[in-house]
Amino acid sequence: xxxRPLPLAAAFAARAGERPSDPALVWExxxxxYGELYAMACRARQxxxxxxxxxxxxxxxxxxxKSPEAVALVLGCLMAGRGFxxxxxxxxxxxLKELYxxxxxxxxxxxxxxxxVDVVVDPSAPAACGGTGQPRPPAExxxxxxxxxxxxxxxxGLPKIVPLSQGAVARFTAWAADAFALAPGSTVLNYAxxxxxxxxxxxxxxxxxxxxxxxxxxxxxxxxxxxxxLVADHRVTLVQGVPLLFELLSRAAxxxxxxxxxxxxxxxxxxxxxxxxxxxxxxxxxxRWFNNYGCTETNNSFLYEVDRxxxxxxxxxxxSPLPGVHWLxxxxxxxxxxxxxxxxxxxxxxxxxxGYANVPNGGKFAPHPDGTPGVVYYRSGDVVLRHEDGSLxxxxxxDHMVKVRGTQVSTQHVESILLEHPAVxxxxxxxxxxxxxxxxxxxxxxxxxxxxxxxxALRQHCAERTVRAAVPSVFxxxxxxxxxxxxxxxxxxxxxESLSTARP
Amino acid sequence: MAADPPAVxxxxxxxxxxxxxxxxxxxxxxxxxxxxxxxxxxxxxxAVIDSLGILHLAAWLSDEHGVDLPDxxxxxxxxxxxxxxxxxxxxxxAREERA
Numbered sequence: 001x002x003x004r005p006l007p008l009a010a011a012f013a014a015r016a017g018e019r020p021s022d023p024a025l026v027w028e029x030x031x032x033x034y035g036e037l038y039a040m041a042c043r044a045r046q047x048x049x050x051x052x053x054x055x056x057x058x059x060x061x062x063x064x065x066k067s068p069e070a071v072a073l074v075l076g077c078l079m080a081g082r083g084f085x086x087x088x089x090x091x092x093x094x095x096l097k098e099l100y101x102x103x104x105x106x107x108x109x110x111x112x113x114x115x116x117v118d119v120v121v122d123p124s125a126p127a128a129c130g131g132t133g134q135p136r137p138p139a140e141x142x143x144x145x146x147x148x149x150x151x152x153x154x155x156x157g158l159p160k161i162v163p164l165s166q167g168a169v170a171r172f173t174a175w176a177a178d179a180f181a182l183a184p185g186s187t188v189l190n191y192a193x194x195x196x197x198x199x200x201x202x203x204x205x206x207x208x209x210x211x212x213x214x215x216x217x218x219x220x221x222x223x224x225x226x227x228x229x230l231v232a233d234h235r236v237t238l239v240q241g242v243p244l245l246f247e248l249l250s251r252a253a254x255x256x257x258x259x260x261x262x263x264x265x266x267x268x269x270x271x272x273x274x275x276x277x278x279x280x281x282x283x284x285x286x287x288r289w290f291n292n293y294g295c296t297e298t299n300n301s302f303l304y305e306v307d308r309x310x311x312x313x314x315x316x317x318x319x320s321p322l323p324g325v326h327w328l329x330x331x332x333x334x335x336x337x338x339x340x341x342x343x344x345x346x347x348x349x350x351x352x353x354x355g356y357a358n359v360p361n362g363g364k365f366a367p368h369p370d371g372t373p374g375v376v377y378y379r380s381g382d383v384v385l386r387h388e389d390g391s392l393x394x395x396x397x398x399d400h401m402v403k404v405r406g407t408q409v410s411t412q413h414v415e416s417i418l419l420e421h422p423a424v425x426x427x428x429x430x431x432x433x434x435x436x437x438x439x440x441x442x443x444x445x446x447x448x449x450x451x452x453x454x455x456x457a458l459r460q461h462c463a464e465r466t467v468r469a470a471v472p473s474v475f476x477x478x479x480x481x482x483x484x485x486x487x488x489x490x491x492x493x494x495x496x497e498s499l500s501t502a503r504p
Numbered sequence: 505m506a507a508d509p510p511a512v513x514x515x516x517x518x519x520x521x522x523x524x525x526x527x528x529x530x531x532x533x534x535x536x537x538x539x540x541x542x543x544x545x546x547x548x549x550x551a552v553i554d555s556l557g558i559l560h561l562a563a564w565l566s567d568e569h570g571v572d573l574p575d576x577x578x579x580x581x582x583x584x585x586x587x588x589x590x591x592x593x594x595x596x597x598a599r600e601e602r603a
Contacts, residue, residue, distance in 0.1 A: 159574070160505065303512040405554070436556060437554075454536075454540060455535075455536055456533075456536070456540065456542075456545060456550070457542065459544075459550035459551065459552065460550055461547075462550070462551075463546070463551065465548040468548070468549060468551050468554075469551075471549075471550055471551035473551060
């Protein structure tokens with residue numbers, strides 16, 4: 001990338017100017033064209049500017065659910081050159097209020113009345129762009145000015161606020177367009193809620209490059225038929241999402257027919273289980289598969305294209321660093337590994353935040369003595385295995401590493417092993433303190449059908465794939481879905497709490 | 505010579521595989537049906553029992569069945585499966601009968 005990429009708002013405005021009648025968004029069967037969305041964003045911009053005028057330099061808070069109006073409001077903030085905090089609308093009022101305060105939000109903007117909303121914005125209101133009716137170009141923004149303020153998923157306590165600079169997002173959208181051929185004619189499914197970092201690819205990069213975003217309603221996110229209909233009816237070419245999405249689409253495709261239009265599948269959020277991978281070929285006969293590795297702090301950092309001519313095994317490797325990404329793996333002594341081994345992955349990307357806005361960085365962002373001088377690395381908290389050939393696989397989170405009888409075990413790795421079993425639909429492995437062993441592992445497993453696998457068979461399955469210390473001491477099978485966090489990940493904390501209160 | 509019965513008490517028989525499976529399930533695999541536990545199922549590799557579990561089993565054999573195992577019998581190999589545990593107990597009973 002030699003040319004400096006356009007800021008997101010400027011890129012979107014350019015697309016809207018070139019092809020105003022191209023479809024930008026599809027929502028509830030209704031299409032919003034680029035020209036129409038641009039007009040909505042202009043109106044939102046005016047209202048954002050009016051509401052935030054007394055507070056120069058401070059971000060605004062957004063309280064929105066996914067909709068074309070919400071997309072227009074985000075674009076309006078970007079066009080106004082205002083930073084904006086975009087938290088999950090599922091957070092309860094109290095922590096949400098705290099987040100707005102911690103981010104220093106001048107006002108909270110929403111699309112409907114709400115106790116937390118100071119100003120209701122209506123992007124469809126008839127007031128035209130500017131008094132003269134002439135649309136003003138998006139405000140000039142400095143590369144290091146904050147645009148998006150996203151939040152981490154925060155399984156414990158208040159989410160962390162992750163500011164992303166205009167430059168970081170511009171570089172990201174340029175990379176994404178390059179990697180997945182995003183252009184007019186591309187149709188991208190957006191499954192994640194609007195506050196997720198995944199939207200940088202499926203919503204914002206698409207709009208910066210003239211493609212169409214098919215917005216999936218998060219309320220119907222577990223309806224396989226609904227999701228299949230979105231992909232089939234709107235001829236979606238790129239599908240990005242968590243394993244659950246691909247599982248639902250594959251299931252629906254088995255009944256309603258294969259999805260022939262997707263060219264790119266992008267796996268994100270958590271490791272794809274073998275069972276879900278196995279269901280993909282008949283469901284998506286023409287797609288290339290990409291395993292995407294990243295997090296809110298750095299955004300995408302590694303990408304692996306699955307070689308479909310060879311047998312596919314889970315977990316998928318994370319592949320090669322993206323252009324401009326620096327990385328290293330640190331061993332127990334904190335020094336960078338120079339060969340094969342296991343340790344924590346440190347990454348630096350052209351898309352990363354400069355640090356949290358509401359909590360101390362706690363050494364998560366720092367240069368490393370063995371790294372490239374001047375480069376700030378983010379400690380990912382992911383334990384990776386560096387193979388002989390230099391490629392990397394993720395084993396689990398550093399905070400999921402526990403000692404069982406003196407052996408380092410990743411509870412997440414044990415979960416991924418359980419998920420490889422064809423009869424296992426969901427699995428959570430938690431470590432409970434044990435006076436003798438240090439920790440003992442408790443596995444809670446939901447089977448695809450009651451009785452489809454016995455506890456003894458599951459133990460055997462684990463024993464054949466890992467060290468003995470990693471075989472859980474207790475297996476519990478349940479028929480209810482496992483509890484999940486607001487971001488859809490299995491809520492291990494709740495499971496651990498239920499176990500430690502149930503037992504003396 | 506008078507055919508008086510021997511004055512020593514009669515040795516209880518070693519526990520059966522079903523007895524052993526019942527104890528293993530009750531102690532280490534709660535909720536399972538003992539009949540589902542194959543006598544050849546590898547209890548060690550699957551972490552059903554560890555070295556502490558071997559001591560529990562030895563204590564149970566001693567307390568409930570009067571089968572005392574010498575230290576050198578307390579090896580993983582002798583406790584790997586229900587069948588192996590049955591054989592270990594059987595050897596101990598035979599040794600006591602010979603003594």
